[in-house]
Amino acid sequence: MALLLCAAAGSAVAQGGGYAERFASVCAACHGAQGVSTQALTPTLAGQPSFYAITQLFLFRDGRRDNAVMSAVAKGMSDDDLRGFSEAIAALPAPPPPAAPADPQRFVRGAALAQRLHCTACHGADLAGGKQVPRLAGQREDYLLHALQGFRAATRVGYGPAMTEALAGTTPQQLEDLAHHLAHAGAAGARP
Amino acid sequence: MKTTFPLRRPGSVLARMALSALLLGALGAHAQQAAEEPFWAKGRPKGAATANMAPVPAFPIPTEADKLPVAKLKLPPGFKAEVWASGILDARGLRQGDKGTVFVSSLFVAGKIYAVTDKGGKREVKTIAEKLFLPNGIEFHKGSLYVATPKDITRYDNIEASLDSPPKPVMVYDKLPGEVPHGWKFIKLGPDGKLYVPIGAPCNICDPSADFAKIVKMNLDGSGVETVAVGVRNTVGFDFDPKDGSLWFTNNGRDWLSEDLPNDSLNHVTQPGKQHFGFPYCHQGDFADPEFGWGKNCNDYAKPALLTGPHAGTLGMRFYTGKMFPSQYQGAIFIARHGPWNRSQKYAADIVVAWPDGKGGIAKMEPFLTGLVENNEYLGRPVDVLVMKDGSLLVSDDHNGAIYRISYAK
Numbered sequence: 001m002a003l004l005l006c007a008a009a010g011s012a013v014a015q016g017g018g019y020a021e022r023f024a025s026v027c028a029a030c031h032g033a034q035g036v037s038t039q040a041l042t043p044t045l046a047g048q049p050s051f052y053a054i055t056q057l058f059l060f061r062d063g064r065r066d067n068a069v070m071s072a073v074a075k076g077m078s079d080d081d082l083r084g085f086s087e088a089i090a091a092l093p094a095p096p097p098p099a100a101p102a103d104p105q106r107f108v109r110g111a112a113l114a115q116r117l118h119c120t121a122c123h124g125a126d127l128a129g130g131k132q133v134p135r136l137a138g139q140r141e142d143y144l145l146h147a148l149q150g151f152r153a154a155t156r157v158g159y160g161p162a163m164t165e166a167l168a169g170t171t172p173q174q175l176e177d178l179a180h181h182l183a184h185a186g187a188a189g190a191r192p
Numbered sequence: 193m194k195t196t197f198p199l200r201r202p203g204s205v206l207a208r209m210a211l212s213a214l215l216l217g218a219l220g221a222h223a224q225q226a227a228e229e230p231f232w233a234k235g236r237p238k239g240a241a242t243a244n245m246a247p248v249p250a251f252p253i254p255t256e257a258d259k260l261p262v263a264k265l266k267l268p269p270g271f272k273a274e275v276w277a278s279g280i281l282d283a284r285g286l287r288q289g290d291k292g293t294v295f296v297s298s299l300f301v302a303g304k305i306y307a308v309t310d311k312g313g314k315r316e317v318k319t320i321a322e323k324l325f326l327p328n329g330i331e332f333h334k335g336s337l338y339v340a341t342p343k344d345i346t347r348y349d350n351i352e353a354s355l356d357s358p359p360k361p362v363m364v365y366d367k368l369p370g371e372v373p374h375g376w377k378f379i380k381l382g383p384d385g386k387l388y389v390p391i392g393a394p395c396n397i398c399d400p401s402a403d404f405a406k407i408v409k410m411n412l413d414g415s416g417v418e419t420v421a422v423g424v425r426n427t428v429g430f431d432f433d434p435k436d437g438s439l440w441f442t443n444n445g446r447d448w449l450s451e452d453l454p455n456d457s458l459n460h461v462t463q464p465g466k467q468h469f470g471f472p473y474c475h476q477g478d479f480a481d482p483e484f485g486w487g488k489n490c491n492d493y494a495k496p497a498l499l500t501g502p503h504a505g506t507l508g509m510r511f512y513t514g515k516m517f518p519s520q521y522q523g524a525i526f527i528a529r530h531g532p533w534n535r536s537q538k539y540a541a542d543i544v545v546a547w548p549d550g551k552g553g554i555a556k557m558e559p560f561l562t563g564l565v566e567n568n569e570y571l572g573r574p575v576d577v578l579v580m581k582d583g584s585l586l587v588s589d590d591h592n593g594a595i596y597r598i599s600y601a602k
Contacts, residue, residue, distance in 0.1 A: 051251075054251075054252055054253065055249075055252050058252035058253070059252075079253045079256075082252075082253060083253065116227050117227050118227065118228075118229045118230070118233070121229050121230060121233045121236075122230065122233075122246060124243065124244065125243060130244055131246070131248055132248065132249055133246070159249060159300040159301060160300055160372060161372075162230060165228070166227070166230070168227075169227075
């Protein structure tokens with residue numbers, strides 16, 4: 001639903017100007033001012049590494065990541081646009097921790113899963129990501145769950161099946177705990 | 193593993209979490225059982241220096257022709273580097289067809305096979321296959337392009353006559369294991385008319401079954417598979433000696449042992465089907481693996497002909513058989529080194545040249561094309577080399593999506 005509400009943004013891609021301003025006009029309506037999303041199922045982009053951001057824009061443009069709105073937006077983007085928007089995203093300050101406190105039991109269950117699944121092996125001990133790997137710290141919990149479900153079902157594939165393999169054997173309940181943990185564990189990584 | 197807690201709310205969360213941590217033991221056994229790490233991360237030492245080391249994919253946008261680092265390339269006197277083709281996302285393997293078409297393979301970033309043709313001094317790039325699974329291995333023979341993925345080998349017949357409407361591929365061999373780790377291929381036709389195909393170890397370091405860590409050869413219809421060499425961790429480059437037809441191959445050494453050990457290597461198959469090149473027991477001919485090497489003697493395995501540097505990413509290689517370069521390069525081997533991802537100090541990302549000593553080994557190795565490492569970052573990363581019919585040398589660079597041409601003039 002939220003995705004459809006935001007569909008109007010795509011037409012603004014062709015404007016000129018600096019990419020920070022173009023981010024404000026093209027991306028912020030859905031992804032939030034300063035890239036901190038308040039829209040359900042729409043990711044916070046603040047603090048994402050530029051390599052991750054450009055890789056996702058590339059996959060949307062290439063039709064290899066499935067999201068009608070983002071594919072429509074990315075199809076209108078040039079190579080320079082991909083570079084400019086991804087650098088503008090990376091320049092945004094890292095997002096604040098979530099406002100609501102974690103549920104201790106879910107957090108601990110999710111922490112055990114995160115350890116078992118080796119999340120930090122790629123996403124970093126502080127879950128801040130790096131290069132082609134996304135920041136999880138400060139990400140919206142509902143988007144994290146949506147992404148985990150997509151990887152688990154292999155409906156979302158990046159360059160390869162790494163995330164699908166990492167999540168093999170997890171249950172829907174476990175993915176909810178994991179998303180809850182990641183959303184809040186990231187709070188510790190966000191410096192005041 | 194470091195665990196951090198939200199320090200801002202110690203009263204509300206931290207105390208409760210400490211309590212909840214006691215409940216961890218009550219979780220089901222399945223939650224305690226360790227899942228697999230990503231294959232490349234296995235064996236990675238703990239600590240900050242290695243925490244951010246991971247393979248980095250090619251940048252998803254090719255570098256524009258006028259921004260390529262061609263002015264940075266350093267070559268011996270008399271040699272010249274120029275941009276031969278650009279805008280080829282993830283450009284990796286290089287082969288030339290009978291009519292001059294240069295075929296270019298790619299890996300997971302592009303998943304494509306390209307054909308580059310020369311139109312009056314300008315290069316035209318066409319995508320002839322796409323949405324392929326790690327299609328790194330290509331070979332051209334008698335009008336057909338062979339494409340190897342980790343799963344299978346297919347053939348595009350009469351390809352140079354049909355670049356605009358490529359034929360449906362014919363299945364040649366569909367029994368490759370399909371594993372992703374070290375599953376992508378480099379393939380080449382041998383002087384015996386057989387197709388040589390490596391099957392890498394499905395891991396950084398492990399004692400794999402006999403289905404892995406070897407080079408095999410097969411008839412062009414996929415029949416008659418024979419083992420050529422075993423104990424080969426991961427070769428992504430080989431060629432046949434123009435003097436005697438013997439196989440030489442590059443090999444990528446294991447990861448994470450240390451910054452400086454073990455080396456990648458160049459190896460010479462002098463007894464096809466009979467030699468074991470050491471993996472996983474012995475690395476670089478003289479270093480027993482700390483885990484798998486106990487009870488093994490490195491002298492029981494074939495020694496490398498040349499060490500090519502720790503974690504160097506030693507990939508494509510070709511004997512020089514052209515007429516353009518000075519005579520000293522005749523029969524020398526040009527070798528592409530991609531540059532390490534799992535080493536603090538970046539180096540290589542170059543082309544080296546090695547001279548066989550005429551006795552089965554290598555006399556010396558020298559840098560040939562350098563200049564792509566600056567401030568501990570790569571400006572480009574060579575993958576494969578190709579001796580063109582005119583004697584010039586093409587070099588692919590997957591991180592810039594480009595191909596350079598090296599020529600010589602007195």
